[in-house]
Every structure is written in C-alpha cells, then in structure tokens.
Amino acid sequence: xxxxxxxxxxxxxxxQKADAAAERERLGRRxxxxxxxxxxxxxxxxxxxxxxxxxxxxxxxxxxLVGDLETDRDAQRxxxxxxxxxxxTGGACHLELPLVQRGLQALGDPAVDFLFIENVGNLxxxxxxxxxxxxxxxxxxxxxGDDKPGKYPKMFxxxxxxxxxxxxxxxxxxxxxxxxxxxxLKIQPALKVLTTCAIDNxxxxxxxxxxxxxxxxxxxxxxxxxxxR
Amino acid sequence: xxERSLVQTLLNQVQQVVDADGGGVVKEIQVQVGxxxxxxxxxxxSAFAELVTEWFSQECRLVLDIxxxxxxxxxxxxxxxxxxxxxxxxxxxxxxxxxIQGDQxxxxxxxxxxxxxxxxxxx
Ligand SMILES: [Zn+2]
Numbered sequence: 302x303x304x305x306x307x308x309x310x311x312x313x314x315x316x317q318k319a320d321a322a323a324e325r326e327r328l329g330r331r332x333x334x335x336x337x338x339x340x341x342x343x344x345x346x347x348x349x350x351x352x353x354x355x356x357x358x359x360x361x362x363x364x365x366l367v368g369d370l371e372t373d374r375d376a377q378r379x380x381x382x383x384x385x386x387x388x389x390t391g392g393a394c395h396l397e398l399p400l401v402q403r404g405l406q407a408l409g410d411p412a413v414d415f416l417f418i419e420n421v422g423n424l425x426x427x428x429x430x431x432x433x434x435x436x437x438x439x440x441x442x443x444x445x446g447d448d449k450p451g452k453y454p455k456m457f458x459x460x461x462x463x464x465x466x467x468x469x470x471x472x473x474x475x476x477x478x479x480x481x482x483x484x485x486l487k488i489q490p491a492l493k494v495l496t497t498c499a500i501d502n503x504x505x506x507x508x509x510x511x512x513x514x515x516x517x518x519x520x521x522x523x524x525x526x527x528x529x530r
Numbered sequence: 531x532x533e534r535s536l537v538q539t540l541l542n543q544v545q546q547v548v549d550a551d552g553g554g555v556v557k558e559i560q561v562q563v564g565x566x567x568x569x570x571x572x573x574x575x576s577a578f579a580e581l582v583t584e585w586f587s588q589e590c591r592l593v594l595d596i597x598x599x600x601x602x603x604x605x606x607x608x609x610x611x612x613x614x615x616x617x618x619x620x621x622x623x624x625x626x627x628x629x630i631q632g633d634q635x636x637x638x639x640x641x642x643x644x645x646x647x648x649x650x651x652x653x
Contacts, residue, residue: 302643303643303644304557304641304642304643304644305551305554305641305642305644306639306640306641306642307547307548307551307639307640307641307642308638308639309543309547309637309638309639309640310636310637310638310639311543311636311637312634312635312636313536313539313540313543313561313634313635313636313637314536314539314634314635317539393532393535394531394532395532397535425532425568426531426532426568428568429532429536429567429568429569430532451614451615454566454615455566455567455568455633458566458615458617458629458633487615487616487617487618488615488616488617489617490617490618490626490627491626
C-alpha cells in the first residue's frame with residue numbers, strides 16, 4: 302500500500318478570517334464602524350442599544366443586526382428607533398459572516414456610522430468567529446456573577462471593551478465591579494471597562510463617547526479621504 | 531456547540547487538499563487545538579465521529595494535539611507560556627503581550643492511502 306502524508310499546517314478558519322478582513326475593510330472605507338456585541342442571554346444588549354439609539358437620535362446614524370435562535374422579539378423592540386434586521390440562526394449558537402452579510406443586504410447595505418451586531422447570547426462559541434467587526438464588546442450584567450472572565454477567557458481575550466450592565470442592581474446582588482475588572486484585565490490588560498444602566502441612563506453618555514472615539518481612531522483617522530468625500 | 535461547524539470546515543479543507551494532491555483514501559487527520567481556540571476537544575471529537583462518514587470513512591482517524599497558549603511581550607520580547615489565562619509578561623510585567631500560539635485550530639497533516647496502490651494490490 303502506498304501511504305503518503307500531506308503536510309498542511311494551516312488555520313482551518315483562515316479563509317473565513319480573510320473574508321471577514323475584506324468585509325471589515327469595505328465597511329471601514331465607506332465610513333461604518335462595526336461593533337460585535339457579545340454576552341450571556343439576558344445581560345441587556347437590546348436595552349443598551351435602545352439607550353444608545355435614544356442618546357444619538359438625529360446626531361449619529363446606526364443600524365442593528367439582531368442574531369437570535371428563533372424569535373424576532375429583540376428586533377421588534379429596536380425597530381421603532383433604528384433600521385434593524387433579524388438574523389435567525391435556527392438554533393445555532395453563534396453568528397457567522399455570511400449571515401451578517403445577508404442581514405446587511407436585507408437592510409439595503411446602509412452607509413450608517415455605526416453598525417451593531419447583536420450576537421446570540423452565549424459567551425463561548427461567538428468568540429471564535431470574526432464577523433468583520435472593528436470592535437468587539439463583551440457585556441456582563443451585575444446579576445450574573447463576577448466570575449465570568451476566568452470561565453470564558455477567549456471571549457474576554459478577544460474583546461476590546463467590557464460593559465458592566467444593570468448598574469442599578471448593584472446594591473441587591475453579590476457582584477463586585479472591582480473583582481470582575483481585575484479578573485478581566487489579567488486576561489486582556491488593554492480592555493476598556495465601562496459601567497452602564499439602561500433604565501436611568503447612567504454611563505450611556507460615556508459609552509457613546511467611547512464609541513465615537515473608536516470611530517475617530519478606527520475609521521476617520523484610517524480612511525480619512527473616503528469619509529470626507 | 532460550534533464544534534460541528536468547525537469540523538465541517540475542517541473536513542471540507544481536507545477534501546480540497548487531498549483532491550488537489552491526486553485523491554486517495556483519507557486514513558488520518560492531525561489537528562492542533564489551542565487552549566485558547568474556544569474549542570472543547572471532546573465535543574470536537576464527537577462532532578468528527580458523527581460527520582466524518584459523510585466525507586470519508588469510519589476508518590479515518592482524528593488525532594488531536596492540544597497545544598498550550600504562548601505569548602510574546604511586545605515591550606521586552608519575552609516569550610512565555612500563559613498559565614491560568616494571565617496575560618502579563620513575567621519579565622517586565624508591563625508590556626502588552628501578543629498570543630503567538632494556542633488561539634487557533636490548525637489542520638496539521640493528512641495521511642492518505644493512494645487509490646492506485648489499493649486497486650493495484652487487489653489485482
Ligand atoms: Zn515584557
């Protein structure tokens with residue numbers, strides 16, 4: 302029998318990563334900052350986006366792609382405020398780029414300043430998939446325990462910002478912002494940490510200012526000619 | 531459970547590599563799974579066992595090599611193995627560190643029995 306060994310040594314996601322890089326470049330060039338929002342279910346991604354849309358109303362344009370396993374309830378909540386498209390994964394635990402591209406097409410590929418991708422609620426699988434985002438943000442609510450970073454290191458290692466949500470509940474839950482921050486910074490020392498409450502709008506202005514600064518750094522200063530055209 | 535979609539990607543690539551190399555019976559696939567790849571080896575193995583027969587045969591073995599996370603300090607150049615997901619440079623303690631190994635799933639090699647020899651052995 303003639304047995305041969307083929308040496309490959311290749312990242313199996315290399316092709317997907319290249320596709321994502323090309324899409325990121327295309328969106329950046331025409332002036333859109335893409336933000337991939339990740340968290341456990343129920344941590345307040347939709348509420349944060351509602352508060353963001355209200356804060357920017359008429360000043361900054363945004364659109365949202367909402368990933369969900371089955372329902373379109375989150376999309377319905379956001380629809381009165383911003384252009385929104387539903388990405389139904391049919392039970393899959395994470396979003397992949399082709400689904401995101403289909404969602405963009407469904408929206409008519411709008412040239413908004415900020416495109417948010419509300420990923421499926423899950424701290425594991427979405428971490429391994431590049432959705433062409435310029436910025437990856439992980440949300441952690443005060444009700445879900447402050448030991449998440451150590452349990453889901455890949456998620457925190459690959460994110461550039463962490464938003465602690467439901468700040469208003471801090472007096473009622475055993476959650477320490479200091480502990481979660483310390484844990485997360487061991488994994489990603491460059492992580493930007495923000496704290497918000499979407500109900501009374503605490504921290505929303507800082508969150509929006511952070512995004513605008515990211516827009517400046519990752520879009521305006523990189524693709525200056527295209528944006529000013 | 532995204533391991534299923536990763537295994538599909540893997541098998542698709544194995545098929546492409548083997549086809550481009552003249553085809554044959556795939557006997558073994560060697561894969562490196564990094565500790566920071568977000569892949570659970572047991573789930574990867576069970577997804578492989580389930581899906582491999584759609585591409586190849588049950589006799590095709592999966593060999594998983596789990597690799598630790600390594601990083602390099604961008605400030606002082608120190609290379610170190612990351613323990614307990616603490617990404618702090620052990621030498622200077624201040625530099626930003628870059629992961630240089632352990633955040634990927636890599637197709638390393640494929641062992642193939644060439645079809646010509648198989649049919650040749652039969653005759
Ligand atoms: Zn160092």
